[in-house]
Amino acid sequence: MVSANSSVAEAQSLLQLHYLVWIAAGYVTYALLYRALVYPRFFSPLRSVPGPSMGSPLFGQYFAIVKNETCIPQREWAKQYGPVVRWMGLVGKEYLVFLSPEALQQIMVKDWLVYPRPQIMRDILELVAGYGLLTITGDAHKQLRKAMNPACSIPNLMAQTEMYYEPIERLVEILNRQIKGEAAPEAGKVFQMFHWMEKVTLDIICETAFGYKNNCLHNPSNELVVAFDQMQKLQSGENMALLIAGISIPGVARALASDWLYRHRNLVGKIPTLRPLSLLIDSLHRIRTISREILRANTVVPDDRSTKKDIMSLMLHARKAELNANPISEAMSDMAMVDQVLTYLATGHEGPASGLSWTLWLLANDLESQRRLREEVTPIYAANPRPDYRTLKSLEWLDCVVNESLRVLPPIPQTFRVAEKTDYIEGVLVPKGTMINIPIRVINTWKHVWGEDAEEFHPARWLNLPKAYNPTFSQFSFITGPHGCFGKTMAVSEMKAVLASLITNFEFAPAYAGQVAHPAAALTMKPDDNMPLRVSRVKA
Numbered sequence: 001m002v003s004a005n006s007s008v009a010e011a012q013s014l015l016q017l018h019y020l021v022w023i024a025a026g027y028v029t030y031a032l033l034y035r036a037l038v039y040p041r042f043f044s045p046l047r048s049v050p051g052p053s054m055g056s057p058l059f060g061q062y063f064a065i066v067k068n069e070t071c072i073p074q075r076e077w078a079k080q081y082g083p084v085v086r087w088m089g090l091v092g093k094e095y096l097v098f099l100s101p102e103a104l105q106q107i108m109v110k111d112w113l114v115y116p117r118p119q120i121m122r123d124i125l126e127l128v129a130g131y132g133l134l135t136i137t138g139d140a141h142k143q144l145r146k147a148m149n150p151a152c153s154i155p156n157l158m159a160q161t162e163m164y165y166e167p168i169e170r171l172v173e174i175l176n177r178q179i180k181g182e183a184a185p186e187a188g189k190v191f192q193m194f195h196w197m198e199k200v201t202l203d204i205i206c207e208t209a210f211g212y213k214n215n216c217l218h219n220p221s222n223e224l225v226v227a228f229d230q231m232q233k234l235q236s237g238e239n240m241a242l243l244i245a246g247i248s249i250p251g252v253a254r255a256l257a258s259d260w261l262y263r264h265r266n267l268v269g270k271i272p273t274l275r276p277l278s279l280l281i282d283s284l285h286r287i288r289t290i291s292r293e294i295l296r297a298n299t300v301v302p303d304d305r306s307t308k309k310d311i312m313s314l315m316l317h318a319r320k321a322e323l324n325a326n327p328i329s330e331a332m333s334d335m336a337m338v339d340q341v342l343t344y345l346a347t348g349h350e351g352p353a354s355g356l357s358w359t360l361w362l363l364a365n366d367l368e369s370q371r372r373l374r375e376e377v378t379p380i381y382a383a384n385p386r387p388d389y390r391t392l393k394s395l396e397w398l399d400c401v402v403n404e405s406l407r408v409l410p411p412i413p414q415t416f417r418v419a420e421k422t423d424y425i426e427g428v429l430v431p432k433g434t435m436i437n438i439p440i441r442v443i444n445t446w447k448h449v450w451g452e453d454a455e456e457f458h459p460a461r462w463l464n465l466p467k468a469y470n471p472t473f474s475q476f477s478f479i480t481g482p483h484g485c486f487g488k489t490m491a492v493s494e495m496k497a498v499l500a501s502l503i504t505n506f507e508f509a510p511a512y513a514g515q516v517a518h519p520a521a522a523l524t525m526k527p528d529d530n531m532p533l534r535v536s537r538v539k540a
C-alpha cells in the first residue's frame with residue numbers, strides 16, 4: 001500500500017516537473033519571439049529610424065556584418081538611409097549608427113559616462129589586453145589615465161623618438177641583406193610586409209614602453225611574434241562569433257586566461273569547433289608569460305627625481321607613491337601590473353603595424369605620392385639618419401600621407417558603446433540598453449564631408465581641406481574624449497619615423513599584377529594575406 005502511494009506521488013511530481021519544463025520552454029520561446037520579431041517591429045521607439053530590413057528573424061543583419069568586409073554594409077546603409085541608421089543584430093538586438101559630429105560629441109565626449117564600452121566588448125578586450133584603460137571606466141579610468149598621461153607628453157615623446165631608430169635600422173638592414181641575396185637584386189624581392197611591420201612595432205613598443213630588448217626582427221621564433229601571429233590568424237567573423245558566444249557565459253573569459261585551462265588546452269582542441277579556442281588559450285598564455293618576464297626585468301622603482309617617463313617607470317612610480325601614502329592601500333598588485341603590460345603590448349603594436357602596412361600598400365598603388373614622399377624625406381635623412389620628433393612633425397607631405405592612410409583604412413575600423421540610460425541623440429529617443437555602433441571607417445569616408453572621391457586615397461586633400469571638415473570628428477581613427485586613443489601622438493610619430501626610413505631606402509610596388517587588398521578585421525583591420533609587396537632598393 002505504502003509503495004503504491006509513493007509511486008503515485010512520484011508520478012505526480014514527475015508530471016509537475018514535466019509541466020514546469022514545458023512552461024519554462026514556452027516562456028523562453030515566447031520571450032525570444034517577442035524580442036526577435038514583435039518588439040522591434042511593433043513597439044520599439046527605434047522602429048521608425050531608417051535602416052536596412054530586419055534581416056533573418058533570429059540573426060537580423062548579423063551575417064551581412066560578419067561575412068562582408070568590415071564596415072562595408074554600414075557604409076552602404078549610410079549612403080542609402082543617411083547619417084542615422086538602425087540595424088538589427090542577433091535576436092532583435094538593435095544597433096544605432098550616428099555619423100554627425102554633434103552626435104559623436106555627445107556620445108564620446110559630453111556624456112561619455114552614459115555611453116561606456118559594452119560589457120561583452122570589455123570582456124573580449126580584457127582577454128587580450130588585460131584589466132586596464134581599455135576595460136575600465138568612470139573614476140577608476142580617470143585615475144589610471146591621469147597617472148599614465150605623462151608617458152605621452154611631448155618632452156617624453158621627443159625622448160622616445162630616438163629609441164625608434166635601433167629597431168628601424170635593424171629592419172632596413174634585414175630588407176637590404178635579403179634583397180642583395182636575390183638572383184636579380186635589381187628586381188627587388190617580395191616581402192610579407194605586415195609581418196615585418198608587426199615585428200618592428202613590437203620591438204619599438206617593448207623598448208620605448210618597458211625598456212625591454214625584444215629583438216623579434218632577428219628572431220623568427222620570438223615568442224611574442226608567434227603568439228600575436230597565432231591570434232591574428234584566428235581573427236575571422238566566425239571565430240569572433242564563437243568567442244562572443246563563449247564569453248557570454250559567465251566565468252568563461254576568466255577561464256580562458258587561466259593557467260588551469262592552459263594545461264588542459266589539448267583536450268579543448270580535440271573538439272573541432274573549439275580548436276580556435278585552444279589556440280587562443282595558448283597565445284594568451286605565451287603573451288602573459290612574457291609580460292611577467294618584462295615586469296620581472298623592471299623591478300627597480302625610479303626615484304622621484306628620475307627623468308624616466310616610459311610607461312613602465314610611470315606605473316612603478318604610481319604604485320610606490322600609493323603605497324607610501326597608504327601602506328595598507330590596494331595598490332596595483334603584480335598581477336594588475338602584468339595586465340598593464342598586456343594593454344600596452346597589444347595596443348602599442350597592433351595599430352601602428354596595421355597602419356604602416358596599409359600606408360605601404362596605398363603608396364605601392366600611388367607611385368606619384370610615393371615619389372613625392374621620397375623627394376621630401378631623402379634630404380632630411382641625408383642630413384641626419386635619425387630625424388627627431390619635431391623634424392618628423394614638420395614634414396608636410398609625410399603628414400598628408402599618414403593622415404590620409406589612417407582616414408581611408410583605419411587600423412581600428414569600428415567600435416561600440418551602449419546606452420546606460422534612456423536619452424535623446426540627434427532627436428532620436430534611444431532606450432537604455434541600445435547598442436551604438438561607431439563605424440570609424442564610414443565616418444572617415446563620409447561623402448558629405450570628403451566629397452565624391454571620399455573612399456579614394458588622395459593625400460593632397462589634406463593641403464586643401466573641405467569646408468565641412470571638422471578637426472575632431474572627420475578623421476576619427478583615434479576617436480576622441482576620455483576614452484580616445486592614449487597613444488595617438490606616439491603612434492603617428494612612430495609611423496612617420498618607420499615610413500620615412502623605408503621610403504628613403506626602398507621602392508614599394510604590388511607583389512603581382514591585379515593584386516587586391518583584403519582587409520580582415522576582428523578588433524583591428526589587417527591585411528589577411530600579410531600584405532605581400534615587392535620591395536627594391538631606391539635607384540641612385
Ligand code: HEM
Pocket residue numbers: 117133134145343344347348349350351352355410411412414415416477478479482483484485486487488490491492
Ligand atoms: C595607428 C595606431 C593606433 C590607432 C589607429 C589607435 C586607435 C585607437 C582607438 C580607435 C581607440 C578607442 C577604442 C575604443 O574605444 O573602442 C584606442 C584606444 C586606446 N589606445 Fe590606441 N591606437 C593606435 C595606437 C596606439 C598606441 C601606439 C598605443 C600605446 C602606446 C595605444 C594605446 C591605446 C589605449 C591604452 C587605449 C584605451 C584608451 C582609454 O580607453 O582610455 N594606441 N586606440
